[in-house]
Amino acid sequence: MDFYFSPTPNGWKIAIMLAETGLAHQTILVDLTKGDQLTPQFRAMNPNAKIPVIVDHEAGIGTAPVSVFESGAILLYLAEKAGRFGPITALERKEYNEWLFWQAANQGPMAGQLSHFVNYAPKDQEYAHGRYKGEFERTLAVLETRLSQRDYIFDDYSIADMMSFPWAFISKPLGVSLAPFPNVTAWRQRIKSRPAVQDAINLYKDAQFSKTTNAQQNAVLFNQSAQHLMS
Ligand SMILES: N[C@@H](CCC(=O)N[C@@H](CS)C(=O)NCC(=O)O)C(=O)O
Numbered sequence: 559m560d561f562y563f564s565p566t567p568n569g570w571k572i573a574i575m576l577a578e579t580g581l582a583h584q585t586i587l588v589d590l591t592k593g594d595q596l597t598p599q600f601r602a603m604n605p606n607a608k609i610p611v612i613v614d615h616e617a618g619i620g621t622a623p624v625s626v627f628e629s630g631a632i633l634l635y636l637a638e639k640a641g642r643f644g645p646i647t648a649l650e651r652k653e654y655n656e657w658l659f660w661q662a663a664n665q666g667p668m669a670g671q672l673s674h675f676v677n678y679a680p681k682d683q684e685y686a687h688g689r690y691k692g693e694f695e696r697t698l699a700v701l702e703t704r705l706s707q708r709d710y711i712f713d714d715y716s717i718a719d720m721m722s723f724p725w726a727f728i729s730k731p732l733g734v735s736l737a738p739f740p741n742v743t744a745w746r747q748r749i750k751s752r753p754a755v756q757d758a759i760n761l762y763k764d765a766q767f768s769k770t771t772n773a774q775q776n777a778v779l780f781n782q783s784a785q786h787l788m789s
Contacts, residue, residue, distance in 0.1 A: 561585045570723075570758050590609070604627035665722055701741075705741035
C-alpha cells in the first residue's frame, strides 16, 4: 500500500492504524505547504485534495490499485483488511459509523478551525476564536460523557479511538486545557502510551509545519478557492 501522509492530526489517524496492524506499506510524505495535494495526480486519488489517502495495490474489493480517501473511510477499509480494530456485526457497524462520522463532522472540523484561528489567522479575531474554542470544548464534553463508563469509545481499543485521539492529543497547543475532562485525560494518556501511537506521532516529525509558515505557504494552505480544484 502507498500511504500519502503529512504529520498532522488527520495523518496520524492512519499512521496509528498502520503501526498497530503492521500492514505492509510505504509512506509518501505530502508537502501541504507546497501544494502537493493540489496536483491533478493527487486529486485523482482524493477529489477533496487533502491527506490522508491510501492506495492499495492488492485490493480485495474492486480492481487493484484501489485508492481510499477520508480518514474514517480509510480506517474502516484497513480494519476490514486487517481483521482488527473494527466492527464485526451489523449493530457494531452502525455504532462505528456513528462515532467515525461524529469525529469527521464535529470534532475534526471544529478543532481544525480553532487551530486556524490560534495558529495562522490574524490575531484580532476574538469572536471566531471564541466560537471554535467553545465548539471544540463541546466535542471534548461529548467524549468525556462517553468515556465515563468505559476505557475506550467501545469496550476495546479501536479505530474509533484512533479517529478521535489526535485532536485531543494536541489540545494544549490549541489553548484548551483537558483539566475539566478527567476521563478524556486518562483515555488520551492510555492511547498515547502505546508504542505504535508513539511511532505514528513521531513519523516525519521534522516535516511538521509550524505557525511560522510564511505568507506564500499560507496562500497555498489557507486561501484556497474553487479554482484550486478545477484547473
Ligand atoms: N475530513 C478529512 C480531513 C482531511 C484534512 O483536513 N487534511 C488536512 C491535513 S490535517 C489537509 O490535507 N490539508 C491540506 C489543505 O487543506 O490543502 C479526513 O478526515 O480525512
